[in-house]
Amino acid sequence: MKSDRAASAKKLRGIPVYPDIVIGKAHLVDRSRTKILYQCFVNDEHVDREVERFEEALETVEAQFISLRNKMPDTLKDQAFILDSHLMILKDSMLRDSTIDKMLAEKINAEWALKKSLEEIRRVFEQIDDDYISNRISDVENVADRLLRTLSGDTHHNLSDINQRVIIVAHDLSPADTTELNIAKVMGFITDVGGRTSHTAIMAQALEIPAVVGLENVTSLVEDGDLLIVDGNSGTVVVNPEDSDIIFYQERKLQLEKYKSSIARMSYLPAETPDGHRIAITANIEFLEEVTAAKDYGSEGIGLYRTEFLYLRGKGFPDENELFEDYREVAEIMRPAPVSIRTLDLGGDKFTSDIAISEENNPALGLRAIRFCLREPEIFKTQLRAILRASAFGRIQMMFPMISGLQELLDARAILDQVRDDLDREGIPYDADMEVGIMVEIPSAVAMAEILAHYVDFFSIGTNDLIQYALAIDRVNEHVAYMYQPFHPAILRMVQQVVNAAKNAGIHVSLCGEMAGDPLCTSILLAIGLDSLSMNARAIPLVKKVVRTIPMEQARADLEQIMRLNTASEVRAYLLRQTRKMFPELQERGYLLD
Numbered sequence: 336m337k338s339d340r341a342a343s344a345k346k347l348r349g350i351p352v353y354p355d356i357v358i359g360k361a362h363l364v365d366r367s368r369t370k371i372l373y374q375c376f377v378n379d380e381h382v383d384r385e386v387e388r389f390e391e392a393l394e395t396v397e398a399q400f401i402s403l404r405n406k407m408p409d410t411l412k413d414q415a416f417i418l419d420s421h422l423m424i425l426k427d428s429m430l431r432d433s434t435i436d437k438m439l440a441e442k443i444n445a446e447w448a449l450k451k452s453l454e455e456i457r458r459v460f461e462q463i464d465d466d467y468i469s470n471r472i473s474d475v476e477n478v479a480d481r482l483l484r485t486l487s488g489d490t491h492h493n494l495s496d497i498n499q500r501v502i503i504v505a506h507d508l509s510p511a512d513t514t515e516l517n518i519a520k521v522m523g524f525i526t527d528v529g530g531r532t533s534h535t536a537i538m539a540q541a542l543e544i545p546a547v548v549g550l551e552n553v554t555s556l557v558e559d560g561d562l563l564i565v566d567g568n569s570g571t572v573v574v575n576p577e578d579s580d581i582i583f584y585q586e587r588k589l590q591l592e593k594y595k596s597s598i599a600r601m602s603y604l605p606a607e608t609p610d611g612h613r614i615a616i617t618a619n620i621e622f623l624e625e626v627t628a629a630k631d632y633g634s635e636g637i638g639l640y641r642t643e644f645l646y647l648r649g650k651g652f653p654d655e656n657e658l659f660e661d662y663r664e665v666a667e668i669m670r671p672a673p674v675s676i677r678t679l680d681l682g683g684d685k686f687t688s689d690i691a692i693s694e695e696n697n698p699a700l701g702l703r704a705i706r707f708c709l710r711e712p713e714i715f716k717t718q719l720r721a722i723l724r725a726s727a728f729g730r731i732q733m734m735f736p737m738i739s740g741l742q743e744l745l746d747a748r749a750i751l752d753q754v755r756d757d758l759d760r761e762g763i764p765y766d767a768d769m770e771v772g773i774m775v776e777i778p779s780a781v782a783m784a785e786i787l788a789h790y791v792d793f794f795s796i797g798t799n800d801l802i803q804y805a806l807a808i809d810r811v812n813e814h815v816a817y818m819y820q821p822f823h824p825a826i827l828r829m830v831q832q833v834v835n836a837a838k839n840a841g842i843h844v845s846l847c848g849e850m851a852g853d854p855l856c857t858s859i860l861l862a863i864g865l866d867s868l869s870m871n872a873r874a875i876p877l878v879k880k881v882v883r884t885i886p887m888e889q890a891r892a893d894l895e896q897i898m899r900l901n902t903a904s905e906v907r908a909y910l911l912r913q914t915r916k917m918f919p920e921l922q923e924r925g926y927l928l929d
């Protein structure tokens with residue numbers, strides 16, 4: 336007999352982000368639903384009471400911000416400044432006094448007066464001729480939003496004070512929202528929008544939160560309190576599952592955990608094929624706090640340190656010493672293993688939170704990454720000085736993101752030379768032999784790889800962006816996610832072209848896009864001849880196991896076959912067949928879905 340729940344059981348498929356299974360209650364975050372009441376009073380007494388209500392709301396929200404700041408997990412302690420700036424806004428007379436003045440003068444309720452103050456502040460910010468400052472309006476909006484929700488008694492949608500173990504269901508979570516999540520309480524999250532390589536997804540992985548994104552309309556299918564199964568491995572979400580689904584997924588979770596711990600025990604072994612070919616396996620990190628875990632997962636270095644997040648914490652740009660201390664610590668923890676620090680890659684989907692340098696119609700094609708740094712040389716130099724200074728404390732390598740051609744690389748290198756000269760003049764030590772490389776992630780850089788290879792010490796192929804730019808697929812747009820194909824023959828050819836260029840020039844070549852951590856891709860990447868693969872640390876044990884199982888001879892024979900195939904689906908089907916044959920247990924545990 337079917338249970339009541341079964342009547343409404345729904346299975347949805349989205350894009351898996353973090354491979355774990357959770358079963359729990361849905362917590363719907365729908366900020367658009369906060370209802371605001373507009374009231375006028377005739378009686379002064381009512382107005383006075385309304386002012387008191389507003390002051391109480393201010394106190395409540397202040398207490399929430401303070402408590403959130405105190406409870407922030409270590410991984411996110413740098414983000415505490417967001418809350419400091421929110422506290423300052425809460426006390427600012429532009430918000431507080433002007434709202435109270437309006438209530439008294441116009442005899443209107445708190446919500447209405449607050450909305451009016453917010454409009455005024457918005458207008459003032461719009462007139463400020465400084466993009467960074469004018470964009471701080473989002474902080475004011477966050478604070479006002481929380482005040483409005485407190486006034487209207489709608490306290491459901493504060494991400495940070497969720498205190499039951501729930502699965503968040505939201506239209507979207509910005510990277511800043513993700514940092515606000517109470518990690519101890521949030522079992523997982525699922526969203527309507529987003530792609531596998533969106534930075535929100537990457538942050539979820541860093542925080543080890545099981546998540547499925549790009550479900551398109553999950554917020555309209557799920558009600559608060561619905562029971563959910565989130566399988567972050569296959570991207571399946573079951574809404575109001577049947578008892579048999581629950582038993583199935585609980586069993587699968589157990590199996591998955593057993594399997595993960597069995598492969599984790601082997602992760603210290605080198606990634607060497609049975610016929611003796613070595614490949615270096617390193618980790619991608621976004622926070623200093625991830626370094627130790629990366630080592631524990633068997634990483635042989637940091638292949639990509641994404642440095643944006645210190646710039647995204649809502650307190651303006653960090654100063655040289657803050658950056659230096661952070662980079663020095665990463666270098667010291669990893670020493671003697673290498674750490675590749677990527678210079679600032681702000682832009683694209685890394686502006687969806689607080690900082691937007693400018694409004695652009697196509698941010699992925701706009702003033703992003705190295706383009707922004709070359710436009711703002713002082714910001715760039717501050718980071719370069721910090722990286723160079725830290726290079727005296729370990730084996731740091733540095734790479735520039737989004738290089739599109741030689742001139743851009745020469746311009747970046749010229750600034751680096753100036754910074755080196757400054758440090759020499761000031762007698763500040765740094766590693767004069769620090770390797771300098773580039774991310775190859777724009778098709779024009781692939782075409783120019785033969786030339787670029789003579790101007791750098793290494794290449795790191797960023798397939799997340801390379802796929803986006805080569806196939807014209809927005810990496811964060813769920814509507815075209817089905818076309819985001821790492822196995823597209825064009826992508827495989829591009830990777831091969833870059834590897835060949837690197838080999839011809841005698842430089843090292845790594846791949847650090849999400850492809851690197853996908854066990855289906857491991858044999859092709861091995862056979863193409865990459866020197867190292869850099870991935871989310873949790874992917875390391877499985878990728879190492881795959882490398883240790885597949886003989887290079889077989890990987891090369893497979894690559895030859897694959898290069899004759901003409902479509903992404905043929906390539907994927909071929910790899911699925913081969914991988915299922917060699918690793919039937921991966922199929923059983925849901926790693927290899929069609």
Ligand code: PEP
Pocket residue numbers: 532639641680776796797798799800801847848849
């Ligand atoms: C990439 O583009 O593949 C990459 C690793 O960089 P990011 O995901 O930070 O753009």
Ligand code: MG
Pocket residue numbers: 736776797799800
């Ligand atoms: Mg990139």
